[in-house]
Amino acid sequence: xxxxxxxxxxxxxxxxxxxxxxxxxxxxxxxxxxxxxxxxxxxxxxxxxxxxxxxxxxxxxxxxxxxxxxxxxxxxxxxxxxxxxxxxxxxxxxxxxxxxxxxxxxxxxxxxxxxxxxxxxxxxxxxxxxxxxxxxxxxxxxxxxxxxxxxxxxxxxxxxxxxxxxxxxxxxxxxxxxxxxxxxxxxxxxxxxxxxxxxxxxxxxxxxxxxxxxxxxxxxxxxxxxxxxxxxxxxxxxxxxxxxxxxxxxxxxxxxxxxxxxxxxxxxxxxxxxxxxxxxxxxxxxxxxxxxxxxxxxxxxxxxxxxxxxxxxxxxxxxxxxxxxxxxxxxxxxxxxxxxxxxxxxxxxxxxxxxxxxxxxxxxxxxxxxxxxxxxxxxxxxxxxxxxxxxxxxxxxxxxxxxxxxxxxxxxxxxxxxxxxxxxxxxxxxxxxxxxxxxxxxxxxxxxxxxxxxxxxxxxxxxxxxxxxxxxxxxxxxxxxxxxx
Numbered sequence: 189x190x191x192x193x194x195x196x197x198x199x200x201x202x203x204x205x206x207x208x209x210x211x212x213x214x215x216x217x218x219x220x221x222x223x224x225x226x227x228x229x230x231x232x233x234x235x236x237x238x239x240x241x242x243x244x245x246x247x248x249x250x251x252x253x254x255x256x257x258x259x260x261x262x263x264x265x266x267x268x269x270x271x272x273x274x275x276x277x278x279x280x281x282x283x284x285x286x287x288x289x290x291x292x293x294x295x296x297x298x299x300x301x302x303x304x305x306x307x308x309x310x311x312x313x314x315x316x317x318x319x320x321x322x323x324x325x326x327x328x329x330x331x332x333x334x335x336x337x338x339x340x341x342x343x344x345x346x347x348x349x350x351x352x353x354x355x356x357x358x359x360x361x362x363x364x365x366x367x368x369x370x371x372x373x374x375x376x377x378x379x380x381x382x383x384x385x386x387x388x389x390x391x392x393x394x395x396x397x398x399x400x401x402x403x404x405x406x407x408x409x410x411x412x413x414x415x416x417x418x419x420x421x422x423x424x425x426x427x428x429x430x431x432x433x434x435x436x437x438x439x440x441x442x443x444x445x446x447x448x449x450x451x452x453x454x455x456x457x458x459x460x461x462x463x464x465x466x467x468x469x470x471x472x473x474x475x476x477x478x479x480x481x482x483x484x485x486x487x488x489x490x491x492x493x494x495x496x497x498x499x500x501x502x503x504x505x506x507x508x509x510x511x512x513x514x515x516x517x518x519x520x521x522x523x524x525x526x527x528x529x530x531x532x533x534x535x536x537x538x539x540x541x542x543x544x545x546x547x548x549x550x551x552x553x554x555x556x557x558x559x560x561x562x563x564x565x566x567x568x569x570x571x572x573x574x575x576x577x578x579x580x581x582x583x584x585x586x587x588x589x590x591x592x593x594x595x596x597x598x599x600x601x602x603x604x605x606x607x608x609x610x611x612x613x614x615x616x617x618x619x620x621x622x623x624x625x626x627x628x629x630x631x632x633x634x635x636x637x638x639x640x641x642x643x644x645x646x647x648x649x650x651x652x653x654x655x656x657x658x659x660x661x662x663x664x665x666x667x668x669x670x671x672x673x
Contacts, residue, residue, distance in 0.1 A: 209434070209435065210432065210433075210434035210435075210436070211434060211436050212434045212436065212437060213434075213436060213440060214437045214440045214441060214588060214591075214615065215615070216437075217433060217434065217437045217588050217591070217592055218588065218591040218592055218594070218595050218612055218613065219612060221432070221592070222592045222593075222596040222597075222599075222609075222612070223596050223597065223598045223599075224431065224432040224592070225431045225432075225589065225592040225593050225596045225598070225599050226427075226430040226431050226550075226551060227598055227599055227602040227603050228550075228602065228603065229602060230601075230602055232602065233601075233602060233603055233604060233605040234546060234547075234603065244350070244538060244539055244540050244566070244567075245350070246349060246350035246351065246352060246523065247352050247523075248349065248352070248355065248523030248525040248526060249523055249524030249525050250523075250524045250538065250539075251345075251346040251349050251350060251521055251522075251523065251524070251537060251538040252521065252522045252523070252524050252532070252536075252537055253342075253519050253520070253521060253534055253535050253536050253537065253538065253639065253643060253670070254288065254519075254520040254521065254522050254527055254532045254534045254535065255284060255287065255288055255519070255520045255532075255534075255535060256284070256360075256461070256517065256518065256519035256520065256535065256636060256639060256640035257280050257283050257284055257287070257461055257462070257463050257517070257518060257640065258280060258461055258462060258463065258515060258516060258517035258518070258633065258636060258637050258640060259276055259279055259280060259462070259463055259465045259475075259515045259516045259517075259633075260462050260465060260475050260476060260477055260478050260479065260515065261478045261479075261480065261513050261514070261515040261627050261628035261629075261630060261633075261637070262475065262478065262479045262480070262513065262514050262515065263479060263480050263511050263512065263513055263514075263628065264364075264365040264366045264511075264512040264513060264514055265366050266366075266479055266514075267467060267475045267479055268364070268366065268465065268467055268475065268514040268515065269366035269367075269467075269514065270467050270468040270469060271364060271465075271467050271468060271514070272306045272309075272364050272367050273302050273304075273305065273306050273312055273362040273363060273364045273367075273632070274306055274309050274312060274315050274316065274319055275364075275468065276362045276363075276364060276465075276514065276515060276516035276633075277300055277312060277315075277316045277361075277362040277516045277518065278316055278319035278320060279463055279465050279516065280360060280362075280463060280516050280517060280518035281298075281316050281319070281320040281358055281360075282319075282320050283463040283518075284358070284518055284519075284520050285320060285322075288520060288532065290356075290520070290530075292320075292321070292322045292323055293323060294355075294356050294530070295322055295323075295326050295356050295357075295358055296326070296353075296354035296355055296356050296357060297326065297327055297328070297345065297348055297353075297354045297356075297357045297358070298313045298314065298316055298322070298326055298328035298329075298357070298358045298359075299313045299328070299329050299330070299331060299341045299344050299345050299348075299357065299358070299359050300312040300313040300316060300328075300330055300331075300338070300341055300358075300359070300360050300361050300362065300518075300632075301330070301331045301332060301333065301336075301337025301338040301339075301340055301341040301360070301361030301362075301632045301633075301635070302330060302332060302337060302361055302362055302363060302631075302632040303332055303334060303335075303337055303363060303631040303632050304363065304364070304365065304367075304368050304369070304632075305330065305332075306364075306367070307369055310330070311328065311329065311330050312328075312330045312362065313328035313329045313330045313331075313341075314327070314328030314329065314330070315328070316328065316358070331344060332632075333660055333664065333666075334631060334660035334661035334662060334664065335580060335629070335631050335634055335635075335658055335659065335660040335661065336543075336635055336658045336659075336664060336666040337361045337631060337632040338359070338360050338361030338517060338632055338633055338634065338635035338637075338639075339541075339635030339636075339639075339656075339658050339666045339668065340635075340666075341359040341360060341361055341635075341636075342359045342360075342519060342521070342538075342635065342636065342639060342668075343538075343541050343668070344359070345357035345358075345359040345521045346521060346538050346541075349521060349522070349523050355522060355523050355525075355526040356520070356521070356522050356526060357520075357521040357522075358518060358519075358520060359518065359519055359521055359636075360516065360517045360518030360519055360633070360636045361517060361630075361631075361633045361634075361635060361636055362515070362516035362517075362630065362632050362633050363513070363515065363516075363630035363632040363633055364514050365512045365513060365514055365630065365631075366514050370406045370407070370408075371406065371407040372403075372406060372407065373402075373403050373404075373405065373407060375399075375400070375403040376399065376403040376404055379395055379396075379398055379399050379403065382395045383395045383396065411661075413548050413552065413661060413662070415548055415549070415662075416549050418552075419497070420552065420553070420582065420661060421496060421497040421509065421583070422497050422498075423548070423552035423553065424553055424582065424583045424585050424586050425495075425497040425498045425502050425503070425504050425585070426552075427551055427552065427553060427554065427585055427586065427589050428503050428504060428585035428589070429501075430551070431551075431585075431588070431589040431592060433503070433585045433589055433592070434503070435491075435503040435508075436491075437584070437588045438503060438504070438505075438508040438583070438584030438585050438588060439487060439490040439491060439505075439507065439508050439584065440487070440584075441508065441581065441584035441587050441588060441625065442485070442507050442508040442584050442625045442626075443485055443486070443487055443490060444615070444619070444622075445581055445619065445622045445623045445624075445626040445627075446481060446482045446485045446622065446625070446626040447485070447622075448619065448620060448622040448626075449478070449481045449483075449621060449622025449623075449626035449627050450481050450482075450483030450622070450626075451483075451621075452621035452622060453477055453478070453481060453483075454483075457621055457644075457645070457648070458477075458478075458621070458641075460644065461637075461640050461641065461644055462476060462477070462478075464476050478626075478627050478628060480511050480626060480627065480628045481622070481626045481627065482626070485507070490505070490507040490508065493505035493506060493507045496509070503585065504583055504584075504585055508583060508584035508585070508625065509582075509583045509584070509625065510581055510582055510583065510624040510625050510628065510629035511628055512629075513628030513629050513630045514630055515628065515630035515633045515637075516630070516632075516633050516636075517633040517634075517635075517636025517637045517639075517640065518636060519636055519639060519640065522534070524537065535640075535643040535647060535672075536643045536646065536647075536654075536670045536671055536672045537670065537671050537672075538668065538669075538670060539567045539653075539669040539670060540566035540567040540668070541563055541566075541666070541667065541668035541669070542559045542560075542562035542563040542566060542666070542667050542668075543559055543664065543665070544558035544559040544562065544664070544665045544667075545662065545663050545664050545665070546558060546663045546665075547663055548661070548662055548663035550663075551589070551663070552659075552661070553582055553583070553586040553589070553590075553659040554589055554590060554593060554659070554663075554665070555659050555660065555663060555664050555665020555666070556579065556590050556657035556658065556659055556665040556667055557589075557590045557593035557594060557599065557603075557610075557665065558603070558604070558665055559665040559666055559667035560610060560655065560657055560665075560667040561604060561606065561610055562667070563655070563667035563668060563669050564610070564655070564667075564669065566669075567669040569653065569669060570611065571594065571610050571611035571613070571655070572611055573653060574617075574653050574654060574669070575617065575646065575649075575651035575652060575653050575654060576617050576618075576620060576642060576645060576646060576649075576651060576653075576655075577617055577618050577619070577654070577655045577657075578619060578623075578638045578639075578641060578642040578654060578655070578656045578657075579618065579619060579623065579638075579656075579657045579658075580623065580624050580629075580634055580635075580638055580658040580659060581619065581623035581624040581625045581629075582624065582629065582659055584625065586659055587623075590659070591612075591613050593610075594609065594610040594611060594612065594613060595609055595610070595611065595612040595613075596609055597609050620645060621641060621645060623638075634658065635658055635666070638656050638658065639656060639668070639670070642654040642656055643670060643672070646670075646672050647672060651672070652671055652672045653669065653670070653671050653672075654669070654670045654671075655667065655668070655669055656668045656669075656670065
């Protein structure tokens with residue numbers, strides 16, 4: 189399989205040295221071309237979708253998402269570069285508490301997601317308790333599930349509510365990719381440890397003398413799979429080829445993302461979601477908008493960009509990939525009964541959710557195609573019942589690959605063991621206010637952002653049901669169904 193058409197003859201009928209690149213649109217990719225998606229073959233379904241059902245109601249009713257907010261999402265190294273994950277998460281928690289006039293004594297638990305924690309404060313979930321001046325008796329914990337970290341925080345909080353352990357939970361996530369710790373070599377690390385233990389000047393000098401210039405070269409951080417050694421971009425480039433996803437379709441997803449995010453920003457649809465954030469050191473400049481949105485982007489400009497991960501034959505570019513970003517998000521969860529007793533009108537409720545995993549050496553970011561059918565089954569719904577769909581956009585190729593899998597009869601039969609496909613996603617109901625390609629992707633915070641964004645838009649439009657999907661490193665997929673009523 190490749191991102192090229194099967195024919196290798198040019199317009200004159202002569203044989204060409206390479207097959208002709210595909211020029212299919214998104215609509216063609218997820219419609220007539222859906223069955224070109226990769227599968228293992230007949231009889232090789234991995235059994236992922238056979239997961240035990242889980243109740244979405246506890247003793248206190250459903251899990252209510254009372255409210256949520258986020259910081260602006262800003263490209264790493266820009267407006268929020270002087271704020272670490274604790275600073276960013278603290279902004280969202282303080283806003284949630286103040287906005288909802290919630291007594292701190294009502295909070296039972298704090299759980300936050302992060303991929304690159306602050307070395308000086310690794311337990312983000314506990315540290316935000318202190319930062320927000322909440323009672324120190326509130327337990328706090330931190331979870332890490334790559335790009336789905338704040339989804340894991342939200343669902344862990346939901347599980348605590350459903351099992352009766354809590355009534356009120358603060359959940360969310362943060363990422364400061366401007367402040368990634370730079371590692372040193374193992375040799376340098378050992379010498380530094382020896383140096384810290386050396387008592388005499390002579391011993392210290394002896395340790396230092398063992399250091400070599402090569403030991404002092406920093407180890408560059410990489411967003412790579414430990415099991416395969418492939419970066420996320422390289423793995424998605426592989427997916428683009430195997431799923432026969434055209435460059436045109438990827439760029440169309442990126443263009444939709446930027447245009448819709450720019451329109452939503454201009455029309456003030458993010459004004460309630462985004463908290464004005466005052467960065468260090470002076471706290472004198474308010475950051476109020478996401479700074480990665482390119483409202484003037486065009487198809488022609490995107491088409492001129494060179495591939496990044498496979499410079500010769502690739503189709504993933506900086507334009508159809510999500511940027512490295514700083515930001516935080518938080519939601520306030522309650523049992524339905526608790527929310528009612530305190531007089532809140534929730535944004536919505538969690539109806540169901542599911543996680544799925546597959547071999548990261550095959551289709552690293554295809555997890556949502558396996559998780560979404562389970563979440564919808566648990567909700568008792570079909571894709572056609574859903575009013576809006578919010579999908580995390582790691583890459584345009586990942587979005588198109590998953591959409592093809594949703595619509596493919598072959599994928600349904602050979603990968604899910606189902607007689608019917610999930611269905612084709614209507615682009616008019618998909619990421620209607622833009623997604624991660626435009627808004628940015630702070631790993632630990634994106635799950636909270638998509639949850640808040642979907643619920644706010646459902647409320648704005650007077651709609652009821654929404655589906656969220658997020659892909660994550662390790663071959664993990666997440667899906668959640670929310671409802672307003």
